[in-house]
Amino acid sequence: MEELGNLFHGFAIALQPFNIMVMFVGIILGVLIGVLPGLGGANGVAILLPLTFSMSPTSAIIMLSCIYWGALFGGAITSILFNIPGEPWSVATTFDGHPMARQDRAGEALTAAFTSSFVGALFAVIMITLVAPLVASFALKFGPAEQFSVYFLAFCSFVGMSKEPPAKTVAAMFIGFALAAVGLDQVTGQLRLTFGFETLLTGFDFLIAVIGLFGIGEILLSIEEGLTFRGGRAGMNPRVVFQTWKRLPRYWATSLRSCIIGCWMGISPAGATPASFMSYGIAKRTSKDGHKFGTGEIEGVIAPETAAHAAGTAALLPMLSLGVPGSPTAAVLLGGLLIWGLQPGPLLFVEQKEFVWGLIASMYLGNVVGLLVVLTCVPLFAAILRIPFAIIAPLILVICAVGAYTVHNSVFDVVLMLGFGVLGYILKKCNYPLAPLVLAIVLGDKAEENFRQSLLASQGSLSIFWSNGLVSTIMALGLIALFWPLIHTAWTRMRIATAA
């Protein structure tokens, strides 16, 4: 078992005192980010990315991924105590979590949420440990055409699986591709789409887009809705924690099912949000207490939290092994790899063993650290939410501005950030999804490069994407994903027709 040896080596790296410290800092920052309105996993990581430029890539990725775990944990706190989902994937947690808090069972709900998150993440990390090296060694055989087909599949699944109208998803996604194309052409070295503006020479940085779209855009949305925080008390103590832990094994079937749903949805780019809803829905249908869901059932907290955390973690599998991120936050982490000079994709497993296995080991440890931190510090984090919006809002604006500036030390980026913020607000209000836009900015150059290299090999014929079994299968899967809504409706209609 070469992998096991690699994993132990990874643990040795992750357990270095500096990396342990970085883990704690990351988790605490992450929970803060998850709790504060306007700061989420993706833009929190984007803002803090420049601070890691001086660290070694391994410590940097440990810190950033821990911020991500922290944000996943933090989302549950606001959902349960304040009925405000700090992150979209914790919306389903409010359904039963907040009623529990209203019945003075907040401690129970929080313990269940954190423990489920931990279980979901652990399941996904074990899956990554076992599957990622296999996928990577398989993907090493990929040429440009196969690599492009993987991107094609990822983007098609976005269109087919998003709940927003397909034309809007396509529009948002291709705006991302267009923005990625601005500036220097990677293949020919020619300038394009700059229209003589010097500031556009370097193109649009995805970090600025993420900070603006998700950070500023989110603040504008929350201010429009008029934020008022009214929340229950946390009421956590060791007795509540142990009592809840005693009850949790009863729901093992729900947990296991939610883990599987989460892993599946996390690998495909559907992400944590639909995973949490789907898991909640299925638990409601299959549980014998299903009719009581929504009134404060602990199972209604376990199901979405397990799935969301499993999905959030599983999203790193395609990022590490294929170079295709499964979520916006994974996309930002992938952008980080590029900045640190690492080439994301299957070669990482060969060339950067220390980095990959250090990261995987830190996923195990980071989630243990995360569970400890949130279980002990909930009242502290909940207190932050009681700071009035008039103080928190300008602080977040300043944090976003500083984050945007430090990416390239450019004031123009801060202007762009504000522009992206207003754009994000309007697009969100008009039902355009933002995740595919960000993913397209990150992956645009790579997708284009692979597309053009494939065409170069085939002298411009698109038949290269159907030239062998592997590439045809992935392309066909992509087309099925793209037209999935149509296929699904046609199939249901056919079934109704045959039944009648």
Add this chain to the structure above:
Amino acid sequence: MADHAEGASGAGPSQRAVELGVAIAIGGFALIIIIGSIKAGTGWGLEGPKAGFFPFYVGLIIMAASILNAVHALTIPAGKEFADWGQLRQVLSVVVPTAFYVGLVPFIGIYLASMLLIAFFMRWLGSYGPTVIAPVAIGVPIAFFIVFERWFLVPLPKGPIEYWLGF
């Protein structure tokens, strides 16, 4: 945000008009991309597809999608509101000061501008007195200074006052 309720009664722009506007704006963006791509060359050159090849088709797809979105926008019921004017005023009350803030940064540096922004928001949205505003508005930028310039050695934009103080 006490004045939020007052605005709730007023009407606002319709969802239909805004969505139509957004679709047209995205179409315009697509046109710019298409024109820019044609300038860069969309055909086949010595190194294979020219620089404008990929963005050209990206532009065409955005154009097609925004035409579909514009058509869809016309089917939205007329009564549906995008947001009422009171809400939009709230949004602008964040956007406008932030725009001033961003505009001030190159001249007075990010620290002083941040102090002004925080003080302004606390006074305007929260109606706090100077004894609450001063420690937050001055303390936060100083904390930023310590974290960025001292710990992480990341320089942030500074203005005349910082230079005068010798940084």
